[in-house]
Every structure is written in C-alpha cells, then in structure tokens.
Amino acid sequence: MSGLIDGSERSLLTFLENLPGVDKVGADNRATMLGTRSIKTSSKSMAIDLAISMIDLTTLEGADTPGKVRSLAAKAVRPDPTDPSVPSVGAICVYNDMVEVARKYLDAFGGTQIPVAAVSTAFPSGRASMAVKIQDTKDAISAGASEIDMVIDRGAFLSGRLMEVFEEIREIKEVCSNEAHLKVILETGELATYDNVRRASYLAMLAGADFIKTSTGKVSPAATPSVVLVMLEAVRDFYRLTGQRIGVKPAGGIRTTKDAIKQLVLVNETAGSDWLNPNLFRIGASALLNDLLLQRMKLKSGHYSSANYVTVD
Amino acid sequence: MNKFEYAPAPESRSVVKIQKDYDLFIGGKFVSANSNKRFTTINPATEEILSKVSLANGKDVDRAVKAARTALNKTWAKTKPKERAKYLYRIARILQERAREFAVLESLDNGKPIRESRDVDIPLAAAHFFYHAGWADKLEYAGFGDRPRPHGVVGQIIPWNFPLLMLSWKIAPALATGNTVVLKPAETTPLTALLFAEVCQQAELPDGVVNIITGDGSTGAALVNHKDIDKVAFTGSTEVGKLIACSIAERGIPATLELGGKGANIVFDDAPIDEAVEGIVNGIFFNQGHVCCAGSRLLLQENIADEFLIRLKDRMTKIRVGDPLDKNTDLGAINSSAQLAKIKEISDSGDKEGATLWSAPCSLPAKGFWYPPTIFTGVTQAHRIAREEIFGPVLSILTFRTPREAIEKANNTPYGLSAGIWTEKGSKILWAAQQLKAGVIWANTFNKFDPASPFGGYKESGWGREGGRHGLGAYLKIGKGAK
Numbered sequence: 001m002s003g004l005i006d007g008s009e010r011s012l013l014t015f016l017e018n019l020p021g022v023d024k025v026g027a028d029n030r031a032t033m034l035g036t037r038s039i040k041t042s043s044k045s046m047a048i049d050l051a052i053s054m055i056d057l058t059t060l061e062g063a064d065t066p067g068k069v070r071s072l073a074a075k076a077v078r079p080d081p082t083d084p085s086v087p088s089v090g091a092i093c094v095y096n097d098m099v100e101v102a103r104k105y106l107d108a109f110g111g112t113q114i115p116v117a118a119v120s121t122a123f124p125s126g127r128a129s130m131a132v133k134i135q136d137t138k139d140a141i142s143a144g145a146s147e148i149d150m151v152i153d154r155g156a157f158l159s160g161r162l163m164e165v166f167e168e169i170r171e172i173k174e175v176c177s178n179e180a181h182l183k184v185i186l187e188t189g190e191l192a193t194y195d196n197v198r199r200a201s202y203l204a205m206l207a208g209a210d211f212i213k214t215s216t217g218k219v220s221p222a223a224t225p226s227v228v229l230v231m232l233e234a235v236r237d238f239y240r241l242t243g244q245r246i247g248v249k250p251a252g253g254i255r256t257t258k259d260a261i262k263q264l265v266l267v268n269e270t271a272g273s274d275w276l277n278p279n280l281f282r283i284g285a286s287a288l289l290n291d292l293l294l295q296r297m298k299l300k301s302g303h304y305s306s307a308n309y310v311t312v313d
Numbered sequence: 314m315n316k317f318e319y320a321p322a323p324e325s326r327s328v329v330k331i332q333k334d335y336d337l338f339i340g341g342k343f344v345s346a347n348s349n350k351r352f353t354t355i356n357p358a359t360e361e362i363l364s365k366v367s368l369a370n371g372k373d374v375d376r377a378v379k380a381a382r383t384a385l386n387k388t389w390a391k392t393k394p395k396e397r398a399k400y401l402y403r404i405a406r407i408l409q410e411r412a413r414e415f416a417v418l419e420s421l422d423n424g425k426p427i428r429e430s431r432d433v434d435i436p437l438a439a440a441h442f443f444y445h446a447g448w449a450d451k452l453e454y455a456g457f458g459d460r461p462r463p464h465g466v467v468g469q470i471i472p473w474n475f476p477l478l479m480l481s482w483k484i485a486p487a488l489a490t491g492n493t494v495v496l497k498p499a500e501t502t503p504l505t506a507l508l509f510a511e512v513c514q515q516a517e518l519p520d521g522v523v524n525i526i527t528g529d530g531s532t533g534a535a536l537v538n539h540k541d542i543d544k545v546a547f548t549g550s551t552e553v554g555k556l557i558a559c560s561i562a563e564r565g566i567p568a569t570l571e572l573g574g575k576g577a578n579i580v581f582d583d584a585p586i587d588e589a590v591e592g593i594v595n596g597i598f599f600n601q602g603h604v605c606c607a608g609s610r611l612l613l614q615e616n617i618a619d620e621f622l623i624r625l626k627d628r629m630t631k632i633r634v635g636d637p638l639d640k641n642t643d644l645g646a647i648n649s650s651a652q653l654a655k656i657k658e659i660s661d662s663g664d665k666e667g668a669t670l671w672s673a674p675c676s677l678p679a680k681g682f683w684y685p686p687t688i689f690t691g692v693t694q695a696h697r698i699a700r701e702e703i704f705g706p707v708l709s710i711l712t713f714r715t716p717r718e719a720i721e722k723a724n725n726t727p728y729g730l731s732a733g734i735w736t737e738k739g740s741k742i743l744w745a746a747q748q749l750k751a752g753v754i755w756a757n758t759f760n761k762f763d764p765a766s767p768f769g770g771y772k773e774s775g776w777g778r779e780g781g782r783h784g785l786g787a788y789l790k791i792g793k794g795a796k
Contacts, residue, residue, distance in 0.1 A: 021737045023757050026588025038322035038640035268317045269631050
C-alpha cells in the first residue's frame with residue numbers, strides 16, 4: 001500500500017474528500033490549448049512511431065471470432081507488412097475467451113514479446129457478483145493474459161460506496177499478483193464530473209492499479225483530452241507523493257493521428273517525458289493504427305496513399 | 314524514456330508584405346509627413362529592421378485633425394446610423410479575412426507569440442467591430458436618453474502591447490457613435506495600424522473618418538494638446554496619463570484613460586489548484602506580462618504556499634520561450650530594449666531588497682530582447698516589486714493568513730485595474746469581489762476579454778470604461794445639456 005491511507009474506510013474517504021477540486025472551464029481550456037501544439041516533420045515521425053508502440057490494438061465485439069483475432073495478431077506484430085521498420089504495437093486487447101487464441105497467434109507470428117490484455121470483471125458494465133469477477137480474471141490469466149483491464153463498479157462509486165470499489169480493485173489485484181498488470185477502467189463518461197475522475201483515479205491507484213484507463217469504449221464521451229489531462233495530473237501527483245509511477249490508458253474515440261499526437265502532447269506537458277513509453281502510457285484503439293500507418297507513409301514518401309495501402313483487418 | 318522535442322513549426326511570413334517605408338494616413342490617403350522625418354520599427358525578436366515610418370510633427374497632427382473635422386462635418390455626421398454600421402461590419406469581416414496577415418505582422422512588430430496574436434488579438438479585434446456595428450443604429454434605445462450625440466473629433470493614443478486590439482477598442486466605439494478619429498499607434502508597433510489604414514480604404518470608409526499618424530511622444534503630445542479635438546482616449550502608462558489629465562483639465566474636454574495596474578491574484582486554500590496554477594501562469598506570462606491588467610502579484614494563502622510553489626515552478630519549466638512566429642511558442646520577445654532595461658532594473662531591485670528570484674531554466678536567443686519567466690518569493694508589501702508595475706514576465710509572490718488580510722493586501726496599491734479570486738467556494742467569490750477595489754475581477758479564470766464587457770480601473774488605473782454599453786457612453790454626449 002502507498003502509505004497515504006491506512007486501509008480503513010475512514011482514511012480512504014478522508015483522503016479522497018481532501019483532494020483539490022477541478023475547475024471544469026480551466027481544465028478544458030488547458031486541454032484545448034495543448035491541442036493547438038503544432039507537431040511537424042521529425043517530431044511528427046517520432047510521435048507516430050511512439051504512438052504505434054503504445055497502441056493496445058483492440059477488438060471487443062460480440063462477433064469476434066478466432067479468425068478475426070488471428071488477423072489482429074498478425075497486424076499487431078507487423079503493422080505494415082511492407083515496412084519492417086514499423087514497431088509492433090503495445091499489446092492486443094480482447095475478451096476473456098479470445099485470450100488463448102490471441103496468445104497462440106501472437107507467438108506463431110513472432111510476437112512473443114507482445115502481451116495480451118483481457119477485459120475483465122464483467123466488462124463493460126461490471127454488473128456481476130464478486131465471485132464471478134474473480135473467476136473471470138483467473139480464467140483470463142490462466143489462458144495467457146498478462147494484462148487485465150478491469151472495470152470499476154460505477155454504481156457503487158456514484159452512490160458513495162467507495163470502499164466497495166476499493167476492495168474490488170484490491171481483490172482483483174491480488175488475483176493478478178505478479179502474473180498480470182492491472183489496468184483499472186474508470187468509465188469516465190459515466191462518472192461525468194472531473195472531480196469524480198480525479199477521485200476515482202486516486203481510488204484506483206491507492207487500491208493497487210498499475211494503470212488507470214479512461215473508458216470501455218462502449219460509452220460516449222470516452223477519452224476526451226480534458227479527462228486524460230485530469231488523470232495525468234493524478235499520476236504525476238501520486239508519483240510525487242509515493243515515488244510510484246502509475247500508467248495511463250486513454251481508450252475510445254482516438255481515431256486519427258492528430259488525436260493520438262494530442263494525447264502525447266498532453267503526456268509530455270503534464271506528467272512529463274518519463275511517461276512517454278508503453279510501460280506507462282497506452283492508447284486503446286482499433287481504427288487509429290491504420291491512420292498512423294498512412295501518415296507514416298506520407299511522411300516517408302511525401303504523398304498520401306489511398307486507404308488500400310494499409311491492411312484492413 | 315523518450316524526449317519529445319517539438320520540431321520548429323514557424324508560421325510563414327510570406328502572407329505579409331511590409332513596405333520599405335510608410336507615410337501618414339490622413340484624409341483617406343497616404344501622404345508624406347511635413348516633418349520629412351522617419352524612424353525605424355524593428356522586430357524585437359531579432360532586432361531586424363522591418364520598415365521606416367513617418368514621424369508626424371505638430372503640422373501633421375493639425376492636418377490630421379482638420380481632415381477628421383472635415384469628414385465629420387461633410388460626410389460622417391450625415392451618414393445614417395445604419396450606414397455607419399455597414400462600414401463597421403465590413404471592417405470586421407475584412408479583419409477576419411486578413412486575420413493571418415494581421416497576426417503575422419503583429420507578431421513580427423510586437424514580439425508576441427503567433428498563438429496569441431492568432432487566437433486572441435486578431436479575433437478579439439474583429440469581435441469589437443462586430444459588437445459595435447450592432448450598436449450604431451440603436452443608440453437611442455441604449456439607455457442614454459434621447460438623441461445621444463457624438464463628441465466630434467477624438468484624439469486616440471494606443472500602447473504597444475496589443476497594437477491592433479487597442480486600435481479596435483478605440484476606433485470601433487468611436488465610429489459606431491458617429492465620431493471621427495485621429496489615432497496615434499505606439500512608436501515601437503506602428504505596422505498593424507498602418508495595415509488597418511489599408512483596410513479602411515478597402516472598406517471604402519469615407520475619407521478622413523479614420524486618420525492614422527505615426528510618431529513618438531512628441532506626436533502624442535501634439536495630438537492631446539490640439540485645440541480642435543473634442544475628446545481624448547488614451548491607453549498607456551499612468552505617468553503619461555497624468556500629463557494628459559493636466560493638459561485637458563483647462564480645456565474641459567472629456568477623456569478616457571486606461572492606465573497601469575498591479576493586479577492581485579488571490580489563491581485561497583480551497584482553490585482548484587491545478588487550474589489556479591494555469592490561471593496564475595496565464596495571468597502574468599500572457600503576452601510576456603505586457604498587460605496592464607496582468608496578475609503581477611500572487612497572494613497565496615500561507616497553508617498551501619509551499620505546495621503551490623512546487624506546482625507553479627514545475628509548470629513554468631514547461632513554458633516554451635523563443636521565436637514568436639513558432640506556433641508552439643508560449644512566451645515571445647520583450648517589445649523593446651527600453652522595456653527590457655526597465656524590467657531588469659526593477660527585478661534587480663527585488664534582488665537587492667531581499668526577495669528571492671527564481672527563473673525557469675530556458676535558453677534565450679542571442680539576438681533580440683528576452684527575459685525568462687521569473688518569480689520572486691519572500692516579497693513584502695514594502696518591496697518595489699510589490700508596488701511598481703513591471704510590465705514584464707515577473708511575478709511577485711506574497712502570502713496571507715486570512716481572507717481579510719488578502720483583501721487588505723490586494724487593495725493596498727495606488728492602482729486598481731484587475732484582480733483574480735481562486736476558490737471553489739461561491740460565497741467567498743462573491744464576498745471577495747465586493748471588497749476588492751478593482752475595475753475587472755475574474756473568478757477562477759484570468760485575462761478573459763469580451764467586447765460586451767466593460768473594462769477599466771479604479772484609482773490610478775484610469776478614468777472611464779471601454780467596451781460594453783459603458784464604453785459606448787464614453788463616446789457620446791449624454792443628458793439634457795447635450796447639443
């Protein structure tokens with residue numbers, strides 16, 4: 001535990017209540033201003049490769065099949081089959097039952113170093129018993145997941161049962177132990193206020209999250225620049241308090257190279273360059289990768305290619 | 314760990330065409346100055362000479378005032394209010410169409426970052442013309458009584474910190490209310506005013522309604538002292554403001570004076586801390602601190618002072634200082650060597666008087682005029698840096714223990730232009746706003762401007778208001794005695 005609280009409900013609530021508030025107008029202004037940074041030429045090509053290496057390449061559909069996951073795995077290892085200089089993505093992110101398939105194909109395609117992330121704890125709603133959530137997580141880990149993306153119980157959070165949310169995260173963290181990294185999805189679109197986003201970020205970090213993640217991708221708005229700003233401030237300050245660096249993962253709504261670069265600028269000018277690596281920053285996305293690849297080709301060749309020059313998966 | 318350096322992203326200079334030299338704009342035409350003298354205007358970021366502009370002498374001022382008087386009598390007074398509005402709308406649209414050109418030129422001549430000229434100065438300048446265009450034909454219904462009349466010929470003098478924006482604060486309400494103007498831009502930043510003269514031609518504004526004469530302090534003095542002007546509007550230093558007040562006192566003509574300030578930004582312990590840090594940074598480093606309403610004094614509640622300073626310094630290390638035309642620059646060049654010398658002189662006094670100076674680590678360009686973002690801690694009310702306007706990127710930080718003490722310190726200044734209140738408690742905002750003796754009070758934000766909002770100061774920060782209905786009134790003869 002971080003030493004900031006003693007594990008009792010009282011100390012948790014006191015800590016969270018004493019966090020400074022977030023002024024929405026001010027936070028939005030800052031995020032918008034950082035969105036005007038102009039990232040060109042060499043810094044753009046560096047940012048594109050960095051963003052590719054940070055992607056949690058994701059498929060979370062009811063219609064997912066082994067075939068779909070197989071092509072995702074191939075893409076994750078070699079995003080651009082014509083250009084070996086393109087880095088592999090950070091991870092692939094799938095539902096629990098696809099973990100084994102994902103692991104198998106990643107290994108088969110030479111991506112043994114690429115982790116499989118599984119969404120867990122009755123994703124996306126989180127509405128299940130604790131026993132089910134624990135089993136869900138155990139299944140994923142035993143199938144080969146080395147990253148667990150759990151959802152918090154937003155109902156409990158919004159009704160003020162913060163200790164319940166805390167305990168759930170703590171228990172799932174125990175299940176993960178040393179075998180899997182824990183990302184905690186706050187579903188900021190349902191928490192609605194930036195004050196809540198800040199409180200939930202701290203709650204997750206105090207309970208043992210390795211990463212805090214904005215959204216499931218099933219709720220809109222998702223990873224808005226302002227929300228990511230507030231979460232980056234939280235990890236920055238948590239590091240100052242504890243010496244522990246927690247990662248951030250925006251997910252949902254980041255589709256273009258411009259969106260992704262804006263996220264990197266937010267990281268750079270908020271948490272700082274220490275966070276600019278896949279161990280501390282990930283971007284949950286699916287369509288984004290192809291746009292990054294097209295922009296990468298454009299920078300190399302000087303002209304835009306049609307979308308048919310990147311693979312559709 | 315990756316260092317994410319931003320490659321240079323300069324805005325192109327090719328949109329502006331700067332002439333080798335400029336004449337005076339009098340009676341709708343560019344005419345050579347009677348003085349036959351010119352002076353240079355430079356780019357303060359590089360010291361490169363941009364152009365030579367005319368130095369108007371007393372005879373030139375006289376010509377300009379006569380042109381304005383003729384235009385008033387012959388055309389402008391006979392122009393229907395709704396026609397006046399059309400000219401203002403036209404000017405506003407042209408400013409928008411040529412926004413990039415104006416923004417680049419402003420950054421070249423002034424040294425301010427293109428991000429600010431592009432996102433603040435030029436859009437606000439256009440907004441002032443749009444706003445006042447709407448008033449032109451509604452003056453009788455604006456609550457000034459029956460038939461409010463224009464004063465006549467207005468002499469206007471503007472500063473170098475927001476050249477085009479201050480021009481629009483002056484010219485838009487003057488024209489909307491039916492006055493004609495003679496405007497003198499600042500000595501170091503004449504170029505956007507001269508480009509604006511071209512806009513007046515492009516908009517086919519009747520000759521002589523707007524006259525723009527460039528020059529130095531002597532030109533300004535000649536304009537203020539000219540016996541045929543009916544009103545003075547001035548934005549600049551308190552020192553010059555006092556001279557103007559003396560000069561016009563014996564003639565009994567009205568004046569609007571927007572002068573200096575030493576704004577206090579008060580951060581209470583229940584403030585939204587991260588946004589307060591942003592607001593403090595914006596309050597003092599916006600436009601290199603060349604802002605009359607800058608939040609140049611930070612009053613911190615003592616129990617959060619240490620924590621706040623850590624965050625403020627951390628944030629200041631991220632301020633990007635350099636080429637004003639680079640789209641990623643946050644802090645540009647100091648406008649002139651004279652201003653830089655003044656900033657250095659007052660900062661040195663802070664050091665000598667025992668305050669602690671800290672500047673954000675940053676490399677400054679070799680040429681041009683630069684000053685790093687700087688704070689002083691351990692400042693007391695007795696220090697010069699707490700009392701005098703520095704007009705640069707230098708913040709004086711004081712602490713307080715109770716809300717009452719914060720108000721007392723904030724008000725303990727000869728100025729009274731702006732103040733900021735940072736707290737999440739609404740009742741405290743309302744209480745503090747009632748106690749503060751300042752013309753503009755921001756709560757949980759700073760340096761926000763809108764043409765509909767009156768702007769002006771208490772005490773030595775000036776007379777009258779600009780903007781909004783209040784600002785409009787300053788350009789009208791109001792009441793039964795009005796002829």
